[in-house]
Amino acid sequence: MRTRTLVHVAALSAVGAMALSACSNSTSGGGLSGSASSGGGGGTTYTVAFEGPLSGDNAQLGINEVNGVQLAIDQANAKGDLGFTAKLLKADDGGDASKAPAAAAQVLQDATVMGVVGPSFSGASKAVGNIYGAAGLTIVNPSASNGTLQTLGFKTWHRVVPNDxxxxxxxxxxxxxxxxxxxxxxxxxxxxxxxxxxxxxxxxxxxxxxxxxxxxxxxxxxxxxxxxxxxxxxxxxxxxxxxxxxxxxxxxxxxxxxxxxxxxxxxxxxxxxxxxxxxxxxxxxxxxGCQDATVAPSAKDFTAAYTKAFNTPPSTYSPEAFDATNIVLDAIKAAKAAGKVDRAAVNDQVNKTDYAGITAQIKFGPNGDLPAGTGTxxxxxxxxxxxxxxxxxxxxx
Amino acid sequence: MTDFMNYLVLGLTRGSMYALIALGYTLVYGVLQLINFAHSEVFMSGAFGSYLVIGMFVHDGQHLAWWQVSLVMILGLLSGALVGAGVAWALERVAYRPLRQRGAPKLAFLISAIGMSFFLSQLAGKLFNRLSQNQFPSYFDQNKAVLHILGAAVSRIQLIVIVTALLMMFSLDRLVSGTKLGRSIRGVAEDAPTAALMGIDIDKTISRTFIIGGALGGAAGFLFGTTFVFSNIMGFIPGVKAFAAAVLGGIGNIRGAMIGGLLLGVVENIVPTAPWDGSGGWIGLQWTDVVAFVVLILVLVFRPTGILGERLGRAA
CATH class of the missing domain: 3.40.50.2300 (Response regulator)
Incomplete structure (x- = not known):
């Protein structure tokens, strides 16, 4: 009798856990993923994924970044010369390395995702660098600054900030x-x-x-x-x-x-x-290794637009996330111009980036980091x- | 010596809060043989509740006379205790009593407790906020040293925490060993069916036990929030530590929870930092939790029922 009760409880809690995780997936994924995409150019939709902490203790950093990503996408859609409609997918990893693989799986499920901005944190980046790499999905990281990440053989790693x-x-x-x-x-x-x-x-x-x-x-x-x-x-x-x-x-x-x-x-x-x-x-x-978007002259327009959109001035790593997203969008555009848009093609285009961002002139070295001496x-x-x-x-x- | 005393004072402050929370676990365990895992959320709600009340009377940066500060402190303790007691009472009504009436297995209580713990913590996040560090308004200089013991400075807030915790523990001890309510709590803990035959209303006694434990936990929430910060997930770590403290002292044993709490706080601060010379210590503070739980394991290996033993139904 006792064991039966135990089995019941175990089964119940397993079902409960599955239901819970299904819920959280649907809220952080599909439900919120769409931006108010206006304009839209052309029939195809490509998605830029953001992975970072959107809940928990460190959520503020993730919010700073995802707003930057959102702004870049909205501006690109509004401008109307993309040739495709850009969309945002938010994947919440809570800033936690143990939750990052689940967030990465959620990103990879969506075949329209052509690039990832994130993960925000170094531990999470370490945990999923190879998962994205194996899928050929380009990573443009706005904030994970651990100094060993570029040495771990992540195939699609790029980072717009100087490392530690x-x-x-x-x-x-x-x-x-x-x-x-x-x-x-x-x-x-x-x-x-x-x-x-x-x-x-x-x-x-x-x-x-x-x-x-x-x-x-x-x-x-x-x-x-x-x-x-x-x-x-x-x-x-x-x-x-x-x-x-x-x-x-x-x-x-x-x-x-x-x-x-x-x-x-x-x-x-x-x-x-x-x-x-x-x-x-x-x-x-x-x-x-980040720009203060409220004072840097190159970021003035960005600051104004950001403040208008989110009712708060941009904070740490918002400008970096904005730049990272634009790099991904430009790469998709370039891949499209070259005739073929898939994850590998987008990654190749990101490798070739030479982008005048609001934080710096961004180029990637062979290991995906900014070349030595660039970045302040x-x-x-x-x-x-x-x-x-x-x-x-x-x-x- | 001075340096050692500094760590000791830090440990006693921490330990007093553990002890107050641990009493909630131990009281409930006494009458129901149930680990009330939602107790950490009772503690959390005490912090939020007292914040709402205190926020009506004082604001950040205000300077108050000492008697006004004492009044605000008492108000905070009372409101924290009241909210904690209310939440604990409701918790028992909603999550445990229906199960008890249907004769549900022990495991069902445990799942119900964990469910309530999640629910309350997320509810507070929804109602208030999910920031990790809410703060009480600062209306007096908490860090001013008021007392020197063997060279160690004891700050105002440390003195307040330790003294109020000791007072509350002493009153609880008197209540359980000296009043009619205390006697019925002990009766139910010792042998519920017999107690019922003797005319004790079991439901009422259990309900009141929850209220007492909740009041202590809520007051601890106020003290913790005032000393550190508070959030909707603040309960988890102190909750686990206080539960460990209750086991350390002997679960179900009220004096055991007090001693276990104080001891755990002191061990956490003293052992990793030895030899207290500012060198970071032989063991190092990153091992704090390891040290705390190694002590717990060692005590349980040699005294499986905890330091004072698992003595249900007796004050000590």
Missing amino acids: YAEGPAVADWMAKKFKKVFIVNHLSDYGAGVAGAVEKELKAKGVTVQTAGVDAKTTDYGAISQTVKQSGADAMFYGGYDAQGALFAKALTAVGFTGARVAGNGVKSSVFTAGAGAAGNGWYFSC VNLYTQKNGKIVSLGDVSKAS
Whole structure:
């Protein structure tokens, strides 16, 4: 009797789980996938997929990006010279490497998808790079900055931002000018470990005393680590991690009375951090291989259109996602002009990209990354609850 | 020594909150032999509820006199406790009582609990927001040190959390061991059919047990939200930890939950950071959860019923 009950329960919960996952698929997929496509040129429809966190703790970053993608698609459709109708497919991976393969499967099911913008996060990118690669579907990544992704043999990998091996040393050089002892806190994620490692290496090379510690990526308790940072006597702290957790850490550091400087990578620079950390976030520095769309002159039109469409100014990685989408759209257009639109042809066209984007002049090296020396790493700081740009980190004082 | 004390204070603050939440698990387990996995959401709703109430009286950046701060704190605790108690009461009515009346197997309760946990957490996300860090208005300087123990600074908020938690635990202990309601709770826990024969209304007692556990959990939600941040998914990790704390102390044992909670908080902060010299520690903070659960396993290996033992129906 007992085993029978167990079997019933197991069967029931299995059915329930399937029903649930079916629900979530249909809401994040079909239901929301269509943009308000106006204009439309020609009968065929090609889809640009976005994969990133649209729910959960890190959803803000995904929303920043998907809005950029949406805007690029809407503008292209409205302009009417595409020769096809562009559509957006949103795949939500929650920013989680374990959910990314399911999101990728959802993308690959749709035969009209010709390119992926995303995944937003490095861990998720690592998990699905080969899945997209095997399907020949081009990836144009707007934000996953881990420094090893380009070395993993992903066949269709492209990325429009400098990776952490470019960003980390740049901010470390700046820190080496100002600080004698740096405590590096590594949030144990692919992104966090990557950027923390890059910063550590460069700081040591410059003769700065470095101490490191790791914290679990999901913890909410930053009291003990803050206490440790304070006791170490470091005059600066570098945090390799993401915004939501960074805000908790910022509050805890203030609570224990740490007086040194706080520096973090691109993962922390967002409105989630400023809102969460409040006053405790003031004075934090952020490095980012991204453009501040509210000040960069090339992005003015973009900022205006974005603000109009979404009632909020563009935030971290919105411009990058906008550029990445335009690269995919241009590649589809070029493939169409060359006579054949399929995933392989689009990927070939993306490889040949030379695109004047609002963030930079974008070309891809053989490994899919921006060639060395292109792309600027900027320094930002939080002032009175707002993130302001301090310009190129190599020139910042 | 100073450094050690700093970590100890951090651990006690954390541990007090674990203990308050753990009491909810242990009380319900006592009367129903059921792990109420939705209790973490009772804790969460306490945070949201008290936020709504407090938000009517104070706003961010306001400076209040000490007695006003105390009033707001008491209001927050009461409203958090009230909301927590209400949610726990409704939870029992909706998710457990119908099952109990139909004599459903134990597993059905468990699934019902998990279902309610998802439901409440998503409901809060729908009703309020899904941001990961909502904050209470800041109406006093929480981090100002008010007390130095062996060189370690104890901040206002830490003192408030520890003292209120201890007070609530003491009152609960008195309530369970000294009042009529406490006696009926113990009676139901020890032997429900016999208790019913003695004239105890079992349904009412179970309902009230949920209310007491919910009130403690809701108040803990307020304290947690004030100290850290709150969100619709804030309950999960503290919930798992508090459940572990309840098992550590001996599930069903009220004093056990208190000791288990405090101990778990202290272990989490002290063990990974030893030798407390700012070097990051021999073990390192990334191992915090591993340390906590290794301690749990070690205790259970040598004392399978927890530190104080699984003693249903007795105060200690």
